[in-house]
Amino acid sequence: EAGVTQSPTHLIKTRGQQATLRCSPISGHTSVYWYQQALGLGLQFLLWYDEGEERNRGNFPPRFSGRQFPNYSSELNVNALELEDSALYLCASSLRGPYGYTFGSGTRLTVV
Amino acid sequence: RKEVEQDPGPFNVPEGATVAFNCTYSNSASQSFFWYRQDCRKEPKLLMSVYSSGNEDGRFTAQLNRASQYISLLIRDSKLSDSATYLCVVNGVTGGGNKLTFGTGTQLKVEL
Numbered sequence: 001e002a003g004v005t006q007s008p009t010h011l012i013k014t015r016g017q018q019a020t021l022r023c024s025p026i027s028g029h030t031s032v033y034w035y036q037q038a039l040g041l042g043l044q045f046l047l048w049y050d051e052g053e054e055r056n057r058g059n060f061p062p063r064f065s066g067r068q069f070p071n072y073s074s075e076l077n078v079n080a081l082e083l084e085d086s087a088l089y090l091c092a093s094s095l096r097g098p099y100g101y102t103f104g105s106g107t108r109l110t111v112v
Numbered sequence: 113r114k115e116v117e118q119d120p121g122p123f124n125v126p127e128g129a130t131v132a133f134n135c136t137y138s139n140s141a142s143q144s145f146f147w148y149r150q151d152c153r154k155e156p157k158l159l160m161s162v163y164s165s166g167n168e169d170g171r172f173t174a175q176l177n178r179a180s181q182y183i184s185l186l187i188r189d190s191k192l193s194d195s196a197t198y199l200c201v202v203n204g205v206t207g208g209g210n211k212l213t214f215g216t217g218t219q220l221k222v223e224l
Contacts, residue, residue, distance in 0.1 A: 031210065033211075033212075035214075041216075042214065042215070043156070043214045045211075045214075048211055055211075073166075090155055093163070094210060097210060098143045098144035098210055099144070100144075100148075100161065100212070101158075101159045103155035105155050106155055
């Protein structure tokens with residue numbers, strides 16, 4: 001069974017540009033979660049999607065947005081990139097209910 | 113008060129030692145609890161779920177005390193390969209959904 005897949009693995013952007021990160025959940029998982037992890041820091045919750053709808057949002061500015069498609073894959077968009085957006089962006093998926101998440105290997109975004 | 117609190121460490125222990133990590137959580141309505149392991153610059157991976165009766169998986173034992181809102185992880189006979197950051201994870205019941213809150217992690221370094 002394929003795990004959670006994220007693309008691209010690495011992304012280098014210039015300040016002010018936009019970045020699009022993609023995530024495909026495990027087959028059968030309807031919930032997708034996005035986290036940001038800056039170097040040396042903990043996971044910061046960004047967004048949660050379930051059945052195509054945004055369920056919860058972390059304490060991030062509106063330039064962080066996303067969506068979930070009918071096939072449950074998801075996209076994270078970051079507009080007007082700032083240097084401090086450089087981080088590992090992790091996507092996770094789960095079944096509905098009190099289950100653990102399975103993470104993808106992440107997209108490492110570098111803003112220069 | 114943070115939703116999930118852990119001692120950041122690092123815990124430096126010799127190979128073969130027993131080490132214990134503790135974690136407290138603030139949401140008394142939480143239903144599920146987990147320990148994740150994260151290697152440097154990698155995605156977190158589920159180590160084990162934590163059940164009220166306590167559970168064991170090889171050298172790892174997890175305990176939950178709902179009254180004190182406290183979770184522990186015990187690692188016996190530490191191996192060099194156990195060196196990682198251990199994340200305490202608690203779910204928050206949000207509209208019937210499953211949003212996990214991750215602690216900032218406890219770093220373990222197992223030395224020769």
